[in-house]
Amino acid sequence: MIVSIIGLGLIGGSLAISIREKELAKRIIGVDNSIKNAEDALAIRLVDEIANIETAVPLADLIIIAVPVDQTKLILPKVLDSINNNSTVIDVGSTKEGICRTADQHHNRGNFVATHPIAGTENYGPLAAIQGLFNDKLSIICDREKSFDFAILQTERLYKSLGMKIINMKSKEHDLHAAYVSQLSHISSFTLGLTVLEIEKNEETIFELAGSGFASTVRLAKSSPDMWAPIFDQNSKHLLEALNAYIKNLQLFKKLIEKKQTKEIYNLMKEANDIGRILEGNKLIKEKQ
Amino acid sequence: MIVSIIGLGLIGGSLAISIREKELAKRIIGVDNSIKNAEDALAIRLVDEIANIETAVPLADLIIIAVPVDQTKLILPKVLDSINNNSTVIDVGSTKEGICRTADQHHNRGNFVATHPIAGTENYGPLAAIQGLFNDKLSIICDREKSFDFAILQTERLYKSLGMKIINMKSKEHDLHAAYVSQLSHISSFTLGLTVLEIEKNEETIFELAGSGFASTVRLAKSSPDMWAPIFDQNSKHLLEALNAYIKNLQLFKKLIEKKQTKEIYNLMKEANDIGRILEGNKLIKEKQ
Numbered sequence: 001m002i003v004s005i006i007g008l009g010l011i012g013g014s015l016a017i018s019i020r021e022k023e024l025a026k027r028i029i030g031v032d033n034s035i036k037n038a039e040d041a042l043a044i045r046l047v048d049e050i051a052n053i054e055t056a057v058p059l060a061d062l063i064i065i066a067v068p069v070d071q072t073k074l075i076l077p078k079v080l081d082s083i084n085n086n087s088t089v090i091d092v093g094s095t096k097e098g099i100c101r102t103a104d105q106h107h108n109r110g111n112f113v114a115t116h117p118i119a120g121t122e123n124y125g126p127l128a129a130i131q132g133l134f135n136d137k138l139s140i141i142c143d144r145e146k147s148f149d150f151a152i153l154q155t156e157r158l159y160k161s162l163g164m165k166i167i168n169m170k171s172k173e174h175d176l177h178a179a180y181v182s183q184l185s186h187i188s189s190f191t192l193g194l195t196v197l198e199i200e201k202n203e204e205t206i207f208e209l210a211g212s213g214f215a216s217t218v219r220l221a222k223s224s225p226d227m228w229a230p231i232f233d234q235n236s237k238h239l240l241e242a243l244n245a246y247i248k249n250l251q252l253f254k255k256l257i258e259k260k261q262t263k264e265i266y267n268l269m270k271e272a273n274d275i276g277r278i279l280e281g282n283k284l285i286k287e288k289q
Numbered sequence: 290m291i292v293s294i295i296g297l298g299l300i301g302g303s304l305a306i307s308i309r310e311k312e313l314a315k316r317i318i319g320v321d322n323s324i325k326n327a328e329d330a331l332a333i334r335l336v337d338e339i340a341n342i343e344t345a346v347p348l349a350d351l352i353i354i355a356v357p358v359d360q361t362k363l364i365l366p367k368v369l370d371s372i373n374n375n376s377t378v379i380d381v382g383s384t385k386e387g388i389c390r391t392a393d394q395h396h397n398r399g400n401f402v403a404t405h406p407i408a409g410t411e412n413y414g415p416l417a418a419i420q421g422l423f424n425d426k427l428s429i430i431c432d433r434e435k436s437f438d439f440a441i442l443q444t445e446r447l448y449k450s451l452g453m454k455i456i457n458m459k460s461k462e463h464d465l466h467a468a469y470v471s472q473l474s475h476i477s478s479f480t481l482g483l484t485v486l487e488i489e490k491n492e493e494t495i496f497e498l499a500g501s502g503f504a505s506t507v508r509l510a511k512s513s514p515d516m517w518a519p520i521f522d523q524n525s526k527h528l529l530e531a532l533n534a535y536i537k538n539l540q541l542f543k544k545l546i547e548k549k550q551t552k553e554i555y556n557l558m559k560e561a562n563d564i565g566r567i568l569e570g571n572k573l574i575k576e577k578q
Binding site for chain 2: 118119120121122137138140167177178180181182184185186187188189190191192193194195196197198199200203205206208209210211212213214215216217218219220221222223225226228229230232233236239240242243244245246247249250251253254257258260262263265266267268269270271272273274275276278279
């Protein structure tokens with residue numbers, strides 16, 4: 001099988017590593033409109049060769065689109081225009097509704113599978129690609145009834161070979177949940193970073209007072225704006241709902257602190273503690289598999 | 290040296306482990322008003338014996354108060370009432386101004402050293418105590434000019450033996466910085482946990498969509514309300530300032546998302562990215578020491 005990967009960042013690059021490691025392809029072609037990314041990817045042998053999109057797509061049995069979600073919407077029709085009948089195209093973006101809508105209008109819709117592998121780090125670029133990134137993680141396939149069976153099969157084979165569990169969702173449902181669970185935590189972290197930077201003019205103090213707790217909460221503020229700005233834009237409706245709920249709860253905390261209602265603050269935190277049980281459950285479920 | 294530790298939670302317990310490991314005490318006496326905590330601490334040999342505060346304090350050369358900050362304010366005068374002339378009393382609370390004010394009114398103020406070792410995890414209780422918790426971390430000593438030299442020396446010897454770097458601050462200054470860097474991140478995390486729990490009625494979805502990013506951002510929401518409610522209460526003035534700044538920035542994000550000003554969102558995130566450089570600097574500084 002020949003695999004073409006469009007976008008050689010953390011996700012595209014880590015997919016390349018895993019595909020090579022599992023010997024799923026006889027040839028991996030990389031596409032990236034950043035010359036530096038393309039050179040880096042080739043230098044560390046993420047891919048066998050670099051080509052432009054016009055060459056890479058018709059050659060491939062499997063095309064993976066791993067670029068920011070705004071670019072996915074632009075690239076996807078072009079890719080679907082020039083594939084072979086038996087090729088599969090998957091995207092790995094963090095929003096799904098808009099991308100699926102774009103695909104729905106294309107006569108090769110059936111060759112496309114909309115996916116979201118839930119994996120990543122706060123780092124980006126080909127040099128951030130790591131081995132085993134997808135192992136034991138979850139991948140979501142959206143609107144699977146719109147894809148040809150062979151394309152679904154191909155996609156599932158890929159993710160399962162990488163050690164992933166697969167679940168199915170409607171693209172709309174995916175975007176709602178992703179807003180609350182994933183995207184809201186990115187905004188909360190970006191905003192925390194911003195606020196602390198604004199106020200702590202004395203950087204030395206941040207150095208010194210930053211315990212592991214702060215580092216953990218603010219970690220996502222290091223994420224790529226190129227990736228996340230388009231996600232926030234494409235999922236704005238759900239994200240605004242999530243943000244409103246978050247701000248409302250912060251204002252409740254603020255009011256209780258102002259009024260010195262320590263018992264009520266205690267109770268709110270006790271409620272929030274429940275997230276630990278759920279995350280623990282998550283870990284247990286994953287371990288069981 | 291005989292050490293009495295009042296409060297056998299994560300911090301008190303981990304101090305006990307380190308003090309024993311470094312052979313700093315010939316006897317460690319534990320005090321805890323929870324019978325379960327006292328029994329657990331004894332069972333895993335964190336301490337050599339359990340005593341009440343009236344017995345434990347006069348016996349000890351070094352008394353460590355490691356209880357929630359509201360209780361510290363109540364216990365500290367009682368402890369200072371019954372110490373020997375040559376004893377040192379330290380507290381390890383996350384707020385310092387109120388505790389120092391309480392101490393300032395006592396005739397044995399000089400025997401007291403106000404400290405804040407920046408170390409912890411989201412877990413609590415004696416069974417959460419871990420070895421090496423303080424190694425390579427920072428401890429802050431507040432208002433050191435109000436402590437006797439021998440008490441400062443004793444305190445510095447303790448923290449240095451544990452592998453900590455020590456810096457000095459005014460208690461007021463400490464509380465301001467701690468609000469922005471440490472306490473704000475706890476509130477942001479508690480609120481994130483609360484918001485996601487409220488909206489994601491279907492717990493299964495949280496299980497499934499929770500990537501490592503969400504888990505990292507929400508980790509502090511598992512922290513102890515017993516410890517944190519009194520901190521928020523005692524540092525309410527600074528914390529409200531920090532919360533206001535945070536909410537203002539969230540509202541800015543929200544407005545930009547509403548208006549689809551993706552370029553401005555991108556720029557805000559780019560600014561926030563700078564926190565990575567600072568945290569990295571922090572790590573480098575720590576590694577250099």
